[in-house]
Amino acid sequence: MLSVFKKFLIGDPLESHHLLHERLSIPLALSVFAADALSSTAFATEEILIAIYSSAFAAQIHLLTIPVALAIVVLIAIVSLSYLQVVAAYPENGGTYAVSKDRLGMTASHLAGASLLVDYVLVVAVGVSAGVAAISSTGLISEHWNTILAIGFILLMTIINLRGVRESGKVLAFPAYLFIGSMVLLVGMGLYQWGLEGFLWPQTVMRPVGFSWGNIALVMLLLNAFSHGCSALTGIEAVSNGVQVFREPVQRNAQKTILWIGFILAGIFLGVTLLAIVYQIVPKSGETVMSQVARTVFGGSSFFYYLVQASTLAILVLSANTSFAGFPRLASILADDGYLPRQLMSLGDKLVFSNGIIILAVLSILLVWLFHAETHALIPLFAIGVFLSFTLAQCGMVIYHWQEKHPGWKGSMLINGLGMLTTGLTTIILIYEKFLEGAWIVLVAIPLIMWTFRSVKNHYNDVAEQLALSEEDYCPVPIEHTVLVLVSSLNRGTIPALEYAKTISDRVEAIHVSLNPKATERLRKAWDKWGCNIPLTILNSPYRNLVGPILKYVDEVENRYEHDLVTIIVPEFVTSKWWHILLHNQTAVLIKALLRLRRGKVVTTVRFHLDVQK
Numbered sequence: 001m002l003s004v005f006k007k008f009l010i011g012d013p014l015e016s017h018h019l020l021h022e023r024l025s026i027p028l029a030l031s032v033f034a035a036d037a038l039s040s041t042a043f044a045t046e047e048i049l050i051a052i053y054s055s056a057f058a059a060q061i062h063l064l065t066i067p068v069a070l071a072i073v074v075l076i077a078i079v080s081l082s083y084l085q086v087v088a089a090y091p092e093n094g095g096t097y098a099v100s101k102d103r104l105g106m107t108a109s110h111l112a113g114a115s116l117l118v119d120y121v122l123v124v125a126v127g128v129s130a131g132v133a134a135i136s137s138t139g140l141i142s143e144h145w146n147t148i149l150a151i152g153f154i155l156l157m158t159i160i161n162l163r164g165v166r167e168s169g170k171v172l173a174f175p176a177y178l179f180i181g182s183m184v185l186l187v188g189m190g191l192y193q194w195g196l197e198g199f200l201w202p203q204t205v206m207r208p209v210g211f212s213w214g215n216i217a218l219v220m221l222l223l224n225a226f227s228h229g230c231s232a233l234t235g236i237e238a239v240s241n242g243v244q245v246f247r248e249p250v251q252r253n254a255q256k257t258i259l260w261i262g263f264i265l266a267g268i269f270l271g272v273t274l275l276a277i278v279y280q281i282v283p284k285s286g287e288t289v290m291s292q293v294a295r296t297v298f299g300g301s302s303f304f305y306y307l308v309q310a311s312t313l314a315i316l317v318l319s320a321n322t323s324f325a326g327f328p329r330l331a332s333i334l335a336d337d338g339y340l341p342r343q344l345m346s347l348g349d350k351l352v353f354s355n356g357i358i359i360l361a362v363l364s365i366l367l368v369w370l371f372h373a374e375t376h377a378l379i380p381l382f383a384i385g386v387f388l389s390f391t392l393a394q395c396g397m398v399i400y401h402w403q404e405k406h407p408g409w410k411g412s413m414l415i416n417g418l419g420m421l422t423t424g425l426t427t428i429i430l431i432y433e434k435f436l437e438g439a440w441i442v443l444v445a446i447p448l449i450m451w452t453f454r455s456v457k458n459h460y461n462d463v464a465e466q467l468a469l470s471e472e473d474y475c476p477v478p479i480e481h482t483v484l485v486l487v488s489s490l491n492r493g494t495i496p497a498l499e500y501a502k503t504i505s506d507r508v509e510a511i512h513v514s515l516n517p518k519a520t521e522r523l524r525k526a527w528d529k530w531g532c533n534i535p536l537t538i539l540n541s542p543y544r545n546l547v548g549p550i551l552k553y554v555d556e557v558e559n560r561y562e563h564d565l566v567t568i569i570v571p572e573f574v575t576s577k578w579w580h581i582l583l584h585n586q587t588a589v590l591i592k593a594l595l596r597l598r599r600g601k602v603v604t605t606v607r608f609h610l611d612v613q614k
Helices: 002-010 016-022 026-033 035-042 044-053 058-089 096-103 106-137 143-162 165-196 216-233 236-241 250-278 289-298 303-318 320-336 354-370 375-381 384-404 409-467 495-504 517-530 547-560 578-583 587-595
Strands: 481-486 508-514 536-540 565-574 601-609
Touching: 026 035, 026 165, 026 236, 026 250, 026 320, 035 044, 035 106, 035 165, 035 216, 035 236, 035 250, 035 303, 035 320, 044 058, 044 216, 044 250, 044 289, 058 096, 058 216, 058 236, 058 250, 058 384, 058 409, 096 106, 096 236, 096 320, 096 384, 106 143, 106 289, 106 303, 106 320, 106 354, 106 375, 106 384, 106 409, 143 303, 143 320, 143 354, 165 250, 165 289, 165 303, 216 384, 216 409, 236 250, 236 320, 236 384, 250 289, 289 303, 303 320, 320 354, 375 409, 384 409, 481 495, 481 547, 495 508, 495 565, 495 601, 508 517, 508 547, 517 536, 536 547, 547 565, 547 587, 565 587, 587 601
Parallel strands: 481 508, 481 565, 508 536, 565 601
Antiparallel strands: none
16 A cells, blocks of 8 residues: 555656656756745845844835845856856766865865755745745735645655656746746836836935945944845755756756856846835735735736746745755765765665655754744744855865866966855854844754764764674684574464474573463463473563563573574564554564664564455
């Protein structure tokens, strides 16, 4: 039944040789990797306006938005150009992590990996939370349903991504391009209407009262607004972490995708921000800034207003897909280096890293539930991780160009150096401005993840050292051991276990823990006939403890004989239907779990399968 349900959810498994056919063209890759970056335009402008409007400079809100927006657009251009260099130098998957490991060392690579993993989880949580906020802004549903809807959308995205890279790309292509089209229509129509009015600026933009650039409080406000607006840059790095999913030529297609993402992101963000300035949009509870802009341009009851809201919802929910593409791949690379559990390296039925996808979904759902899908509460945690990784990547690339000195290296190093300085400064601003708003959580989580990396690596190194074969020749010799068969009652399921025990050792003993005197007496009477001439030992348990007497007796047997091994056989019958398990106790599972932790013990199960009931 589980196999049928799994096949229904994710489809038929793919053979390994289909991996090459799962690679993406630029149009499909754009829908997979651009969703995160494009979705941030739905709330980046609003975050800038909230930061400014909550200050004493609310009268100049729209004037102050202009330099902040232009600074962010310049930063988008710098980061995009910088990641072109990363893809050119490191075409294999890994991006920032690969650059840091190669040029900056283990600690820096761990910092980069932990920062990106944290950011990927936050991208999912923020994206779906902002998406459901877009729905509630229309008034069609109550805000009380936001958390449940957000969790539902995460589960939906999980299923889509478990179905494979190409299939998820096809599913996501239409919503992604619908959003781009609706934003072009919104910005174009908004600018057209502004043109009909003679491109007049609002009075607060032209003649602000009491405005002074020398005001320190004003500078701090601009930095705060800039830090909030930097959420628009998340997602640009995602392409560098998944270069190998592109069709040939891999590097060229990945670089073109980065350029397209940067160009579209900057255009939509600048257009929406300009319209918010022109129409003097003020952030308010219960309706997003994007909704207000669309309502002003198209009217609140028009088809195009609902088109903008629907496409915004779609791209915000689908922004999670960038993380579902990046998180599992980065986790698999870290696992391959021994810093995360090796199960994260395994490809699932649809040639995707299924374990990583499921872990990302669980962490994101937990975050949404803890923060009640409140976008503004999650935003302070956002962007710090990605800007840390931006800075490390650019620093590593500066060292790369300095050491390798390929043709044109000076110009390339200048681009990456500028990227390092700007993203590094932005990181400091983000930490300073958002620390008390919740960023401290990220700054605690990242070192904990780095500690986890080292702990996992130390464990694998320790295991490898203990399992390594020595140089000395070694020939296995037979081991004398005692076999203990655990018997709760004598039935058709017990006999095969007794017979198997006699085939592997001459020293066999049956053990029964007496919890019910009547049942014990029935066992004694039946043993002479059905006990296969195996001695039966009855263990008394006055406190009705089943496991304790068994563990104690196993230790006594081990001390009684001069051997290195005790084998414990647990008879077990298997029901014909899965739900029948609920009708029987699972004591055997507990016994096996406790015994397997003890040295020098072999625990094996002899199963008796029950026939299917009519």
